[in-house]
Amino acid sequence: MKIAVSGGGTGGHIYPALALINEIKKQDAQAEFLYIGTEAGLEQKIVTGSNIPFKSIEITGFKRKLSMENVRTVMRFLKGVQDSKKYLKEFKPDVVIGTGGYVCGPVVYAAAKLGIPTVIHEQNSLPGLTNKFLARYVDKVAICFEEARSYFPDTKVVLTGNPRASEVIGINSDKAKDELGLKPGKRTVLIVGGSRGAKPINQAVIDMLPVLKEKDYQILYVTGEVHHESVLKEVAKIGNPFNVIIKPFISNMPEVLGGIDLIVGRAGATSLAEITALGLPSILIPSPYVTANHQEVNARSLSDHGAAVLLLESELNGAVLQKEIDSIMEEKGRLFEMRAASKKLGMPDAAARLYDEMKKLSK
Structure with missing residues (x-):
């Protein structure tokens, strides 16, 4: 053919x-x-x-x-x-x-x-x-x-x-998680603002750092290469919690996703295809800067079915994001329900x- x-x-x-x-x-x-x-x-x-x-x-x-x-x-x-x-x-x-x-x-x-x-x-x-x-x-x-x-x-x-x-199906994530310094067996949240990062998401995470050190889950936080140095300067003033691993970029994202419990990120079509294929719960913060605001429409395709939480960038701050993460990670029943809803949408x-x-x- x-x-x-x-x-x-x-x-x-x-x-x-x-x-x-x-x-x-x-x-x-x-x-x-x-x-x-x-x-x-x-x-x-x-x-x-x-x-x-x-x-x-x-x-x-x-x-x-x-x-x-x-x-x-x-x-x-x-x-x-x-x-x-x-x-x-x-x-x-x-x-x-x-x-x-x-x-x-x-x-x-x-x-x-x-x-x-x-x-x-x-x-x-x-x-x-x-x-x-x-x-x-x-x-x-x-x-x-x-x-x-x-x-x-x-x-x-x-x-x-x-x-x-x-x-993204059938990939063993153990090696990738180990190389990133993530602890095996510990529940993990991935926060990523797209390939280049997103300043509003970065600011929300920086605001969350003093509280994150008290949590019993770990965070893999991807800043985007463009923002990495400025984020590290802010982190140095506050302190980097032991359970927050900060990276500028992840080239092998499909290898990492299989070991994640919750993802916080944008609502690009490729990302949503990957996370629903794996049955990942998500907090979606659509980019408002794309043509016809199509990421918000994408996000609603998941949030309307209980597979994701939709959080508009205009509503985003550290306290709001922390509350949404905790409501999913600290309520095992909700995490299970969102996982099942996400899996149902996956192809x-x-x-x-x-x-x-x-x-x-x-x-």
């Missing part, structure tokens, strides 16, 4: 694509891949680093207000469609999948016009503009949250989950589900 993949801009679009590719390789060692992205996005470096053939097009997203740049974007789109058709005719894929980001627009559109079976994968509860545009042309729309279904033609929609979820076989839908189209 030959598969063309497109997705870019952020890791949230790229890593699910790579997880899907890894699953397909497990099932079909003869499968061939072509990844079409941009050289300006993260995908070029990440994909080529994974030894996957890569072709690039030039494309930018539309501005949300009237601008001459939008005229240039239309021209880039048309050129991107032309270049994509050339790549696809040369590669001759059995199916084309777009995993998000504006680069998918010309690639998936070109495939549809060439009569190649097409799929788009929407990771968020609130779909982006590109996938809304492509929905009318593609054969299938794969979603991760039921809340996204109403935005697409119902006959095309299939609930598959996020392929990234498949990559650990998401990559296989998505591949099955692709195989149906390619026959």
